[in-house]
Amino acid sequence: MSNKLPGDDQQVTVQGRHTEFTGDDKFRFSCHEHLECFNRCCRDINIFLSPYDVLRMSRKLGLTTGDFLRCHTTRLRPGERGFCVVIIKMREDADLVCPFVTKRGCSVYDERPWSCRMAPVEIRGENKYGFAFDSDHCRGLLEDREWTVEEWMQNQGNDKYGELEPEFDKIPQTLKFTGLSALDEHIGEMFYMACYDLDRFRRYVFEGSFLSIFGVDKDTARQIKDDDPALLQFGFHWLARNFDLRKSMEVRDEVFGIEQRG
Numbered sequence: 491m492s493n494k495l496p497g498d499d500q501q502v503t504v505q506g507r508h509t510e511f512t513g514d515d516k517f518r519f520s521c522h523e524h525l526e527c528f529n530r531c532c533r534d535i536n537i538f539l540s541p542y543d544v545l546r547m548s549r550k551l552g553l554t555t556g557d558f559l560r561c562h563t564t565r566l567r568p569g570e571r572g573f574c575v576v577i578i579k580m581r582e583d584a585d586l587v588c589p590f591v592t593k594r595g596c597s598v599y600d601e602r603p604w605s606c607r608m609a610p611v612e613i614r615g616e617n618k619y620g621f622a623f624d625s626d627h628c629r630g631l632l633e634d635r636e637w638t639v640e641e642w643m644q645n646q647g648n649d650k651y652g653e654l655e656p657e658f659d660k661i662p663q664t665l666k667f668t669g670l671s672a673l674d675e676h677i678g679e680m681f682y683m684a685c686y687d688l689d690r691f692r693r694y695v696f697e698g699s700f701l702s703i704f705g706v707d708k709d710t711a712r713q714i715k716d717d718d719p720a721l722l723q724f725g726f727h728w729l730a731r732n733f734d735l736r737k738s739m740e741v742r743d744e745v746f747g748i749e750q751r752g
Contacts, residue, residue, distance in 0.1 A: 505631040506624035512617050513639040519610060520633035523595060527629045531609060531622075532596070534586040537578040539563065541685040541726075542654050543603040544576065545718055550601040554689045562589060565682065571667045571674075573681050578603070607646035611639065654719060657726035658685065664730050673735065680738055684725035688718060691725055698744040703737050704728070 503509075511517055522528070539547070548558035559565075559576070567574045580586040590598045596606070610631065612622045619639055625631040643649055665681065667674040684691045692715075694700060701711055714721040 504625055505621060506626075507621055510614065510618060510620045511639075513619065516636045516638060517611070517619075517621075517642075518633060518636055519630050519642075520635040521630040525629045527627065529587075529591055529593075529595065531628060532588040532591045532606075534580065535588075537588065537603055538605055539576045539578065539686075540604050540651065540655060541658060541688075541722055542651055542719075544686050545688055545722060546601040547598055547603070549718070550598050555687045556690055559687060567678070573662060573665075574678060576686055604648060604651055607648045608643070611642060654723060655726070657723060657730055660730045661685075661726065665733055668735075676739060676742070677735070680733070680742075681729060684729055685722075688722055688725070692721060694741060694745050695721070695724075698741050700741045700745075703741060704732060704734070 505518060509517070544555055544558065544563075547562075548555045551558060553561070562579055563576045564579050565574050565576055578588060578590075581589050588596075590596055590602075596602055610621045610623050610628050611619055614620050621628075621631065623631070637645070661681065665677065667677055683694065695706075696711075696715065700706070710724070714724045
């Protein structure tokens, strides 16, 4: 599909959902407040949050991870044997707009989620990419600024996620559900806590016998006590490699037993 851009004598390919490209190909995009569609992509859409997103956004807003999750997110579980995902809770009183959007743009822009940083680019496979929108919805696709995927990710700060979350992707490969509802509910809650509710996970690790039961050495304990990213990585590693169902339930009852009974 070709078309002429305003003020341009050359024909260019109009980009949209039909467009596919590799990581080495160039695509055109620029977003700014002078576009007629500014903020349109932040309405009535599922914005999935990674664990690092939840941590960064909660700290940006001065909230605990638990308060952030309760106030601003919805937890979804894909099927009976799937681990939950977390999405931003859109404002039902404002035409399903993202709660962090203002007339001037995103109020948490410097800590915005990974998926927002990637937009309008979407991953479609191994070294395969496309666009989540058509140009009639996202006018930024008609702009002249060119990028490769790597250049775009570096510009948006997405390269930092690759340093922190690789162990997160390994969790479903090793942490398996049992088929027993009570045990599987516990496994799901451990996953949600360690990956998303980091402040609650810190209590779980340090307010009971976790360190001794799971054999955490003193150097690691000192490192993760006050370092959020280090604790997050520790939680991924624990779930993927060192999780023990019986021991985890023992620590849960020890730390949260009274709270749960109340």
